[in-house]
Amino acid sequence: MLALSLEEMRAIQRYYRSLNREPTDVELETFAQTWSEHCVHKTFKGIIIYDGEEIDGLLKSTIARVTRELSPEWCFSVFEDNAGIVDFEGDYAIAFKVETHNHPSAIEPFGGAATGVGGVIRDILGVWGEPIANTDVLCFGELDYPYEKLPRDMKHPRFIFTYVVAGIGSYGNNMGIPTVNGAIFFDEGYVGNPLVYCGTVGIVKKSRYRREAKPGDVLLLVGGRTGRDGIHGVTFASAELEEGAEETFGTAVQIGDPIEEEKIKRAILKVREAELGSAITDLGGGGLSSAVGEQAHRFGCGARVHLERVPLKYAGMKPWEIWISESQERMLLIVPPSKLERVLEIFEEEEVEATAIGELIPERRLEVYYGDERVADLSMEFLFHGLPRVRRAASWSPPELSEPHFEAGNLGEDLHRLLAMPNIASKESVIRTYDHEVKAMTVLKPLQGEACDGPGDAAVLKPLRESWRGIAISNGLNPLYGKIDPYWMAASAIDEAVRNNLAVGGRRIALLDNFCWGNPEKPENLGGLVRAAKACYDIALAYETPFISGKDSLYNESPLGAVTPTLLISALGIVPDVRRAVSMDFKRRGSCIYILGETRPELGGSHYYKLKGYLGRSVPKVEPSRAKRTFAALTRAIDSGLVLACHDLSEGGLGVALAEMCFSGNVGARVELSLVPAPQEMRADFILFSESNSRFLVEVHPEKAQEFEALMQGTSFARIGETLGRELVVTHNGRELLREHIAELKRSWQSGVVL
Numbered sequence: 001m002l003a004l005s006l007e008e009m010r011a012i013q014r015y016y017r018s019l020n021r022e023p024t025d026v027e028l029e030t031f032a033q034t035w036s037e038h039c040v041h042k043t044f045k046g047i048i049i050y051d052g053e054e055i056d057g058l059l060k061s062t063i064a065r066v067t068r069e070l071s072p073e074w075c076f077s078v079f080e081d082n083a084g085i086v087d088f089e090g091d092y093a094i095a096f097k098v099e100t101h102n103h104p105s106a107i108e109p110f111g112g113a114a115t116g117v118g119g120v121i122r123d124i125l126g127v128w129g130e131p132i133a134n135t136d137v138l139c140f141g142e143l144d145y146p147y148e149k150l151p152r153d154m155k156h157p158r159f160i161f162t163y164v165v166a167g168i169g170s171y172g173n174n175m176g177i178p179t180v181n182g183a184i185f186f187d188e189g190y191v192g193n194p195l196v197y198c199g200t201v202g203i204v205k206k207s208r209y210r211r212e213a214k215p216g217d218v219l220l221l222v223g224g225r226t227g228r229d230g231i232h233g234v235t236f237a238s239a240e241l242e243e244g245a246e247e248t249f250g251t252a253v254q255i256g257d258p259i260e261e262e263k264i265k266r267a268i269l270k271v272r273e274a275e276l277g278s279a280i281t282d283l284g285g286g287g288l289s290s291a292v293g294e295q296a297h298r299f300g301c302g303a304r305v306h307l308e309r310v311p312l313k314y315a316g317m318k319p320w321e322i323w324i325s326e327s328q329e330r331m332l333l334i335v336p337p338s339k340l341e342r343v344l345e346i347f348e349e350e351e352v353e354a355t356a357i358g359e360l361i362p363e364r365r366l367e368v369y370y371g372d373e374r375v376a377d378l379s380m381e382f383l384f385h386g387l388p389r390v391r392r393a394a395s396w397s398p399p400e401l402s403e404p405h406f407e408a409g410n411l412g413e414d415l416h417r418l419l420a421m422p423n424i425a426s427k428e429s430v431i432r433t434y435d436h437e438v439k440a441m442t443v444l445k446p447l448q449g450e451a452c453d454g455p456g457d458a459a460v461l462k463p464l465r466e467s468w469r470g471i472a473i474s475n476g477l478n479p480l481y482g483k484i485d486p487y488w489m490a491a492s493a494i495d496e497a498v499r500n501n502l503a504v505g506g507r508r509i510a511l512l513d514n515f516c517w518g519n520p521e522k523p524e525n526l527g528g529l530v531r532a533a534k535a536c537y538d539i540a541l542a543y544e545t546p547f548i549s550g551k552d553s554l555y556n557e558s559p560l561g562a563v564t565p566t567l568l569i570s571a572l573g574i575v576p577d578v579r580r581a582v583s584m585d586f587k588r589r590g591s592c593i594y595i596l597g598e599t600r601p602e603l604g605g606s607h608y609y610k611l612k613g614y615l616g617r618s619v620p621k622v623e624p625s626r627a628k629r630t631f632a633a634l635t636r637a638i639d640s641g642l643v644l645a646c647h648d649l650s651e652g653g654l655g656v657a658l659a660e661m662c663f664s665g666n667v668g669a670r671v672e673l674s675l676v677p678a679p680q681e682m683r684a685d686f687i688l689f690s691e692s693n694s695r696f697l698v699e700v701h702p703e704k705a706q707e708f709e710a711l712m713q714g715t716s717f718a719r720i721g722e723t724l725g726r727e728l729v730v731t732h733n734g735r736e737l738l739r740e741h742i743a744e745l746k747r748s749w750q751s752g753v754v755l
Helices: 006-019 025-034 058-070 102-107 109-125 157-175 233-237 245-252 258-273 287-298 319-324 337-349 380-385 411-420 486-503 523-543 607-611 624-639 653-665 684-689 702-711 742-749
Strands: 047-050 053-056 075-077 084-089 092-100 130-140 179-186 195-205 218-223 279-282 302-306 330-335 354-361 365-370 373-379 391-394 442-444 459-461 470-476 507-516 547-553 566-575 592-596 645-648 669-672 696-700 717-723 727-732 735-741
Touching: 006 025, 025 287, 025 319, 025 373, 025 380, 047 523, 053 058, 058 523, 058 547, 084 507, 084 547, 092 109, 092 507, 092 547, 092 566, 102 109, 102 157, 102 195, 109 130, 109 157, 109 195, 109 258, 109 279, 130 157, 130 258, 130 459, 130 470, 130 566, 157 179, 157 258, 179 459, 179 470, 195 507, 195 566, 218 258, 218 337, 258 330, 258 337, 279 287, 287 302, 287 319, 287 330, 287 354, 287 365, 287 380, 319 365, 319 373, 330 337, 337 354, 365 380, 373 380, 391 523, 411 607, 411 653, 411 684, 411 735, 411 742, 470 486, 486 507, 486 523, 486 566, 486 624, 486 645, 486 696, 507 523, 523 624, 592 624, 592 702, 607 684, 624 696, 624 702, 645 653, 653 669, 653 684, 653 696, 653 727, 653 742, 684 727, 696 702, 702 717, 727 742, 735 742
Parallel strands: 047 391, 130 179, 302 365, 507 547, 669 727
Antiparallel strands: 047 053, 075 084, 084 092, 092 195, 130 195, 218 330, 218 354, 279 330, 302 354, 365 373, 442 459, 459 470, 470 566, 507 566, 592 696, 592 717, 645 696, 669 717, 727 735
């Protein structure tokens, strides 16, 4: 359960031979945690040979490189702390972090998801931030997956889905933090490896942000007691899920307590306001071993820890168990000795245990004691720089796919069936289990429209009581495209996250990446990962959207094989005035309907092809130069007050977007497909259901149409119809293709996913 490679074990062996002694169990476990894929990101920091090229660090040569080359002055702290932080207004900044909790959720869905939420909330506390909103993106196997096809010991997707949702709601609701944004995706590739992405946004006061610890400062452990839950969590996350994993790794799943974390939150914010701490971090992966070691390394010093001082849930724990336990609701504060007494008083006021367990020392060593016995004495230099660099070969070949050939059927029936598909259908039964109103900051909510039950593109929050400035939170996820080409999957995910943000009025957008992949030791898996990372560099640089944080979860494999390669892109934008935020529902009859962007025969990986039983190969691509012109023009139109409603075109294309805008606003529409901008002749059903990127549907008052069209000059756009009645009518060259009552379309959309 150490999850160390042979080469890594040999490096450790050489180190101890130079010391002429054997390692202690505490020391060996320290290497296992610190050197785990989860903590050190060996694959992204290693050397990769791909297509005749030597890539020296995939992270620094792609994702981090974007931010380095753009170097925006509004990025306050990126890739160096528990969360990425960007300027907001005055002394206020916004922190954002998204984590994964996949393996624990596969074994114990409720606890795995709940502690995923708790952990990412602590990431915000770990930058002295106040958590204000959660976002959760979930990927499951299909809910009707045959039980007889499940391997032994594997839980059914319906069970995992039910209890993951319950775990997320339980933690966020009990802490009074709204869940305002997210997505749920179903695919057979997630049966053996569900994906649970948990994100939190918080407010940081830049003048209270402290990272200035020094030797002599006290290591203060605060929060919950330490137990055997969560032991080997990071090494578990760095291994494949095999049969019997629940029995082997059952203790790796943590046990959450949101009420305890709420008390910790209040105490930490008091310490922040009084400027009593010199540094802070959460106890996540690796427990004390990672938190203490990483903090000492950050400040160029060492640490001395006394494990017998750590408050325990029960007696009899071994020193190594105390050291690496990932028991939840624990934080590590570093406090100057002169301020320790006041800090202890604050935690006592909130009824939170706080214990001084050691101090930073000038020597670059990690010294751990249990009573009078020294159970670990490690060189910080070797611990953090002795890890052998991973060197791996990567390869990728396009899968042998072809475009399907079939005749168009009844497009009205197809639209109803698309709306009922699990990846498109309403997630209201899930969303209603989460509180998205608490804190009274949520301007645009997850459900929008006349009856507050339509699908929003992004959430908009108003974080400061005295300011109308807001933030927009959105995401992009296109796993089906990855089955064709991971490059265009990643490009599309960025485009989708950005356009969702722009659709509500966001701009100055920052990105977060979260890769969930199979075993990177397999060249074909690693090759796909390289292609996706390269797309992140190309598209984010072109869009001038820096990455500010990220996370990778690799080794997502089970007896059913590797997980569907998945990249989640989360986006954080600024809304200058939340009173101008735009929702997606049609607002009135008699408005003009415009489509922005070009529609191409790009249905590979689309839901229309999936409906017909195909995958295809014509994956949607991104043309950044065209897209940027469209994006800029749309933002100008929103700022000018010309846009009544805006909705991005994604799953299901134009047909689904039209239906959603109609039934959300309880207003019908008539559109003519031959007016849709397209660079080549296309079948009517392809125009209606293509998932080409960088497109929007916009509602404009007829009196503002001329002004809107003037702003759109230089972009691909067209007026394709008008809002009217209670039906959606679609024609092509004057011939009626479908006529559906919007109430019936809504009924189909609301029938697809039930918790």
